[in-house]
Amino acid sequence: MGYKREIDRLPIPPKDAKVHNVTCHYCIVGCGYKAYTWPRGKQGTMKNNAYGIDLSEQQPAMGTWLAPSQYNVVKQNGKDVHLALVPDADCVVNNGLTSIRGGRMGENRPSDVMRTQQQRLTDPMIWRNGVWQPTSWDDALDLVARVTARIITEYGEDELLVSMFDHGGSAGGYENTWGTGKLYFQSMNIKNARIHNRPAYNSEVHATRDMGVGELNNSYSDYEVTDTIFIIGANPLETQTNLFLNHMRKGLENGARFIMVDPRRTVTVNAAEEIAGKENVLHLAIKPATDIALMNALFTYIVDKGWTDNEFIKNSTFQGGEAVPLDEAHPAGLGSLEYALNACRTSTAKAAEICGVPEADIIKAAEWIAKPKSDGSRRKCATAYEKGIIWGNDNYRANGAIVNIALATGNIGREGGGCCRLGGHQEGYYRPADHVGRPATYVDQLLISGGGKIHHIWATDHFKTTLNAAEYKEVHRRRANIVKDAMDASASGTREQQVEAIVAAVNAGGLFVVDMDIIHSQIGQDAHVILPACESNEMNLTSMNGERRLRLSERYMDPYGQSRPDCLIAAGIAQNLERVLREMGQDKYADQFKGYDWKTEEDAFMDGYHQGNPDVTYDRLRAMGNNGVQEPVVGYKGGKLVGTKRLYSDGKFDRHGRKDKKALFCAAAYRGLQAPGKAQERATHKFWINNVRANVFWQNQFLDQTNDFIQDRFPYPFIEMNPQDMADLGIKAGDLIEIHNENGATQGMAYPTDTARRGQVAMVFGSPSGSQGNVVNPGVNELILPNYKHTWGDIRKLADATPRSAHVSFKSKEYKA
Amino acid sequence: MRCKNMVNVGRRQFLRGGAMAAAGAAAATVTSAPAEAGAPVPPAQLEYPSARLANIADLKVNEPLDIEYPDADSPGVLLKLGTAVEGGAGPDGDIVAFSTICPHKGFGMSYNSEDRTLNCPGHFSRFDVEAGGQEVWGHATQNVPQFTLRIDDKGDIYAEGSSDLIFGRPSNVL
Ligand code: SF4
Ligand code: FES
Numbered sequence: 001m002g003y004k005r006e007i008d009r010l011p012i013p014p015k016d017a018k019v020h021n022v023t024c025h026y027c028i029v030g031c032g033y034k035a036y037t038w039p040r041g042k043q044g045t046m047k048n049n050a051y052g053i054d055l056s057e058q059q060p061a062m063g064t065w066l067a068p069s070q071y072n073v074v075k076q077n078g079k080d081v082h083l084a085l086v087p088d089a090d091c092v093v094n095n096g097l098t099s100i101r102g103g104r105m106g107e108n109r110p111s112d113v114m115r116t117q118q119q120r121l122t123d124p125m126i127w128r129n130g131v132w133q134p135t136s137w138d139d140a141l142d143l144v145a146r147v148t149a150r151i152i153t154e155y156g157e158d159e160l161l162v163s164m165f166d167h168g169g170s171a172g173g174y175e176n177t178w179g180t181g182k183l184y185f186q187s188m189n190i191k192n193a194r195i196h197n198r199p200a201y202n203s204e205v206h207a208t209r210d211m212g213v214g215e216l217n218n219s220y221s222d223y224e225v226t227d228t229i230f231i232i233g234a235n236p237l238e239t240q241t242n243l244f245l246n247h248m249r250k251g252l253e254n255g256a257r258f259i260m261v262d263p264r265r266t267v268t269v270n271a272a273e274e275i276a277g278k279e280n281v282l283h284l285a286i287k288p289a290t291d292i293a294l295m296n297a298l299f300t301y302i303v304d305k306g307w308t309d310n311e312f313i314k315n316s317t318f319q320g321g322e323a324v325p326l327d328e329a330h331p332a333g334l335g336s337l338e339y340a341l342n343a344c345r346t347s348t349a350k351a352a353e354i355c356g357v358p359e360a361d362i363i364k365a366a367e368w369i370a371k372p373k374s375d376g377s378r379r380k381c382a383t384a385y386e387k388g389i390i391w392g393n394d395n396y397r398a399n400g401a402i403v404n405i406a407l408a409t410g411n412i413g414r415e416g417g418g419c420c421r422l423g424g425h426q427e428g429y430y431r432p433a434d435h436v437g438r439p440a441t442y443v444d445q446l447l448i449s450g451g452g453k454i455h456h457i458w459a460t461d462h463f464k465t466t467l468n469a470a471e472y473k474e475v476h477r478r479r480a481n482i483v484k485d486a487m488d489a490s491a492s493g494t495r496e497q498q499v500e501a502i503v504a505a506v507n508a509g510g511l512f513v514v515d516m517d518i519i520h521s522q523i524g525q526d527a528h529v530i531l532p533a534c535e536s537n538e539m540n541l542t543s544m545n546g547e548r549r550l551r552l553s554e555r556y557m558d559p560y561g562q563s564r565p566d567c568l569i570a571a572g573i574a575q576n577l578e579r580v581l582r583e584m585g586q587d588k589y590a591d592q593f594k595g596y597d598w599k600t601e602e603d604a605f606m607d608g609y610h611q612g613n614p615d616v617t618y619d620r621l622r623a624m625g626n627n628g629v630q631e632p633v634v635g636y637k638g639g640k641l642v643g644t645k646r647l648y649s650d651g652k653f654d655r656h657g658r659k660d661k662k663a664l665f666c667a668a669a670y671r672g673l674q675a676p677g678k679a680q681e682r683a684t685h686k687f688w689i690n691n692v693r694a695n696v697f698w699q700n701q702f703l704d705q706t707n708d709f710i711q712d713r714f715p716y717p718f719i720e721m722n723p724q725d726m727a728d729l730g731i732k733a734g735d736l737i738e739i740h741n742e743n744g745a746t747q748g749m750a751y752p753t754d755t756a757r758r759g760q761v762a763m764v765f766g767s768p769s770g771s772q773g774n775v776v777n778p779g780v781n782e783l784i785l786p787n788y789k790h791t792w793g794d795i796r797k798l799a800d801a802t803p804r805s806a807h808v809s810f811k812s813k814e815y816k817a
Numbered sequence: 818m819r820c821k822n823m824v825n826v827g828r829r830q831f832l833r834g835g836a837m838a839a840a841g842a843a844a845a846t847v848t849s850a851p852a853e854a855g856a857p858v859p860p861a862q863l864e865y866p867s868a869r870l871a872n873i874a875d876l877k878v879n880e881p882l883d884i885e886y887p888d889a890d891s892p893g894v895l896l897k898l899g900t901a902v903e904g905g906a907g908p909d910g911d912i913v914a915f916s917t918i919c920p921h922k923g924f925g926m927s928y929n930s931e932d933r934t935l936n937c938p939g940h941f942s943r944f945d946v947e948a949g950g951q952e953v954w955g956h957a958t959q960n961v962p963q964f965t966l967r968i969d970d971k972g973d974i975y976a977e978g979s980s981d982l983i984f985g986r987p988s989n990v991l
Contacts (some may be wrong), residue, residue: 001903001946002951002960004980008863009988046987058890059985061923061939068982069958097922097940105959237941241956245940267954271941695956709959714952807903813939813954816929 001807003712007068008189012055013042013084021626022085023543023553024102025169026699028423029243030545031102032091032626035537035556036084037076051086062096065755069709070098070106073113074557079550080113083557091626093220093545100696108703109537112562118708119519121532122561127484129491129720132520132530137562137572144514144529145576146499151189151506153586161443161452162193163460168428168543170699171459171533171566175541175601178608179567180250180458181431183574187592189435192443192452196460197424199444199467199652200784201436205388205421207399210324210334211407212663214651216427218382218418218646219630220547224250226382228368232291232402232769233388233424233789237268238695243422243546244268251382252276257368262388263288264690264762270814282365286355288688288760289393289678289790292670295401297351298366298591302408303341307370309378309410312730316651317407318662325721328669329394329438331396331782333667340404340665354670355597365809370409380416381409388789390421391691394674395785400666407663413648420546425699428543430609442784444468448475453506457515458566460532461702462773463522465766468785469773470744481527482510487528502528519702522768533566534559539601540607542621544631548644551628552621569700571596644717649754675779675787685741687725690762691772694718703769715804716749717767721795722756733810734801734815741793744774750804754812863990865965865978870895870914873907873972881928884914886964886976887990891983892917893964894928894935894946895974906966906974914976915938915950916983920957923984935961945980950980962989 013036022033036050046056051064059065070085089096110117121302125132135602151159164180165172165739184190193201205215223229224247236244249271252258257280258272265283272281286294302308317337324334331342348366352359369381383406389398392615396553405418406412444466446452455476486505490498506512515527518535539561559565564572578593599605602618610616615636621628623639630643654660673679682688696713697704704710719737731737731750738747739761748763748770756762765772765788870884878899886893893916901910917926917935924939928946934953936942942955950961965978979989 001949004949004963005864005959005982006980007982008979008990010982012987046991055987056991058991059923061919061925063923063985065923065985066987067920067958067984098956098958100952100956100958102923107958210824267941274941500861695954807948809945809948809951809953811932811934811943811945811953813943815936815943815954816932816934817927817936817938 003708005068005121005709010066010068010071011082012044012046013047013050013082013123014038014042015050017044017084018556019048019050020336020554020556021552021622022105022537022556023426023545023551023626024105025426025541025543025553026101026105027169027240028426028546029093029240030169030426030543030551031099031242032088032551033085033096033102033105034088035554037074037081037084037556038279040073040080040082043082047104059166067103068107069104072106072109072111074111076557078558083109088626093246093549094242095246097242097246100700101700102709107707108700109557109647110411117703120560121518121520121530121563124562125530127487127528130488140529140531141572141576143495143498144573145580146495146685147512148454148573149577149580149584150499150503153584153589154579155453157188158191159453160188160190160192160459161447162190163196163455163462164193164458165196165460166373166429167196167424168426170425170536172425173428173536173541173543174430174609175539175604176566177428178430179570179604182608183570185434186432187574187577191435191437192441192446193434193436194443197465198786199780199785200440200442201434202438202783202785204395204785205399206783207332207666208403208419209655210330210664211400211403212656212658212661212668213403213412213419214647214655215421216423216546216548217412217648218420218547220247222418222646223247223415224254226251226256226380228257228259228379228381230259230369230381230383231268231290232383232385233392234384234386235262235266235268235693236384236422237271238266239386239424239693239698240422240546241695244271249275252280253302258282259284259365259368261286261291261294263757263760264692265817267813282361282368284355284357284361284365286357288690289673290355291389291392291398292394292401292668293346293351293354294362295398295405296346296668296670296690297348297362298369299401299404299408300345301363301366302370302405303337305366305371307372308408311649312357312410313408314524316653316663318660318664323664328782331394332400332669334664335667337408337665338666340591343667343669344401344404346670353645354492369405370560378410380414381406381411382417383411383419384422386422387693390787391786393787394671395781395787396783397666397668397670399726401668404668404725407665408634413651414681415645418646423546426543426545430612439783442780444472445778447511448472450509452511454512455514457513457517457523457527459517461521461523464768464771465773467773467776467788468743468778469771469776476511476523479509479511480513480528482508483512483528486510516566521702525551529570532561532563533569534563538563539565540618541601542605548631549628550621550631550633551624551626552618554622565601568598569603571598571604601799616817673790674781675790677777677779678787678790681741681777681792684760686794687739687792688760689739689772689775689791689793690760691765691776691788692762694764701766702768713808714749714764715802716747717770718751718765719748720751720753720756720762722758722760723752723754726750726752729795729797731797732801734805734808735797736802736805738796738798739775739793741775741791746774747798748771750781752810839897859896862978863988865990867967867970867975867977870974870976873968873974876912879930881930884976886914887979892925896946898933898947902949904949904963907968912966912968912974913946914966915944915946916962916964916979920959920961920981920984922954
């Protein structure tokens, strides 16, 4: 039976409740919320309350309502206060909408009164005598600094491996990317770094950037006024929920058509059909990994039909053939339209054959994208893509092939246009230039082959979310245990003796692991020092969303326990490194770690982002409220920050840094399954294992590990499967099954899905209890972008449905009136 | 298919008990605490009106009956499922009642008798009436409120409580 909250009333915020601006920190959309806080033992009344409405009346649809999941009791300046987190009807991003993620921000706050998020880390901890013992910041940072200083001075900075977030929201934000970036890229020259979701320090969208086109170039409002929404490898209703519900939906209601390229039918396709009518929705369910062939056919057809924007091409794109040759850093050459088309040319018939979709549908898509309207006027098309491309086959060329179409049709920098990634977290990147190079080091492989002596981990959990996870985990654990054993053996020694023991252990193949996180993560089980970080709203945090909308999400509660903002943890590491290096007589090196005398996250913001964007301060952002300002900020006028609604409206493209400001096309020839080992895997296994997200917990699943509402719905990671395939294997709904191949195995719960194709299963990604990465091979592209999406394996039943999975609903996820 | 049959219930009988709604100064209980963190705080239940919804004889298998509970501003649905479900009332253990105000943003939901779900046109959420109102897919952060039923000797079905807070109110009993 579905989980019951058994809550039938909630306190009412009084008129004088404090109000803070909050930007939801879970996903890229960045919905606006108001946080009301007020003292315990007080509340408003039905008629007199902070919302200013008569609560004794049933509120209408879309009316103000505090759901139990939006309520909590939290600490503010040391006192327990009520917290009500209500979606902001005046925020242009969400206009009062919540999602199943953001709508649970309240209950996901740590509270000693309500006993929520008791998994949060409260104290720095050091591995002592076989357990993690709480300690002071001074003690923990001293050990981190002593070991780190020894290694970098004796063996060089390449022995320090760093895993760190690069995003906004959640753990990221301009404050925290700056704090960590300054430490590793300014005070040090770290080369062996990687990002939270990929095994190297690189861009997920090198191609579009090399073509001159920044990947977040439109406004959400563009989807409202476009003629066609063209989506490739994304599922916005689930993963950018209120972008779909509040903006794409309006576009469809205004008559836009909808094209979705995805081997799987998702709830997004169903919802689009509901809104626009089936006749205005085209789902191109291509064979996995064939996107490039489809894009190239569309590009070719559009050019051959003359549906290109020739003025735009002439004025804004490169004209002289090849501009950038294919080389080690460029998996495809770049240049003029003709140059690119020469490599991309694909007939619709050929693409139909490769992609397994009707040729007529490909032609229809081309018409919907680019065919001038009956009155001869230009058709507007807003294009968007995400992980199906980014984590898909041949990342660089797939990305380039999409941008080719948008450039050819002049759909960048114009109202109703745009060619964007949809994004995962919000963005919030402000760091000194890195020293990583291109292609970047494949850091996971370096670690697996015994490289590196220290691992600093910032809010990332590769055990759940990297590729080749089974092997990575095994090696990481083995190497960390060498150091744990050495620490245990020297437990009674002095700090100096401990450090000696650790250094000897890392020289014997061990890995000294420092983990900064808000919870004790799975990779954190390997840590020798754990430093507790706080989250957004326990600190002030600035980020921008998928339309580059920058907001200050305000601190309304205290950091939990002794936890600190990541930027201040980074500062603490730097200060301790300076002290220890000076003690070691390394004055010059020590000087590199000056400049971290930050008391607050605002200090870190002023030291970083503000230096590059002098108009932007906390006060000014606070005044801009939940609507913030769209980056880049170009001035401050009449008490308001002035932003930029869409990029490249002047037709000048600069993301590649070219002086001529001309966009480049990409010679994105299709070359089948690009990553090593994938074709072999496909040939030898029965099922394609698609790696998918679910609206319910994507981006914050680690917070939901003990959430009753969520665990009741999905006690185990779901694996959507065709009912006939299930029958063939003797699998019933809710049975526990295992996916296995030569890379490893992972487990989940069978979810019969009528729309799933035979031989294709879709497993939810990033689950704490079933790491999909275990079965993903180490194959990457030339720039070390992983291909998580293309994995093949076999399936076997492990057990009948457990009591927990037996009562779960296995009905279709598609709305049916 | 939309709920067609409507059982009229007077509003009056529901109004008693409403006075204490806003007075509950105690913090509400959010029982999402991890199991290891100690026993959840016992829910502070309101006093609910007892409202006659229908008689068992009025119900046909899988034919939804419109109801209102705890008051006339709060529509719901009464169903006889034909097979026993956890939490089902009546001699066959198959009678259930749910709110039809979507717990996401309050749009009115309709009943799909084919796969026995409540579906919301607001933003496409759906709930399984055979699984205690579990959200099959959607945006609501709770399952759909299920009404507590009591059936007397005569077969009269009474609603006497709700498992979850109903959208659009700070207290189920206004
Ligand atoms: S759509 Fe994204 S930003 Fe908006 S409430 Fe949901 S998780 Fe938060
Ligand atoms: S109101 Fe029902 S899904 Fe939003």
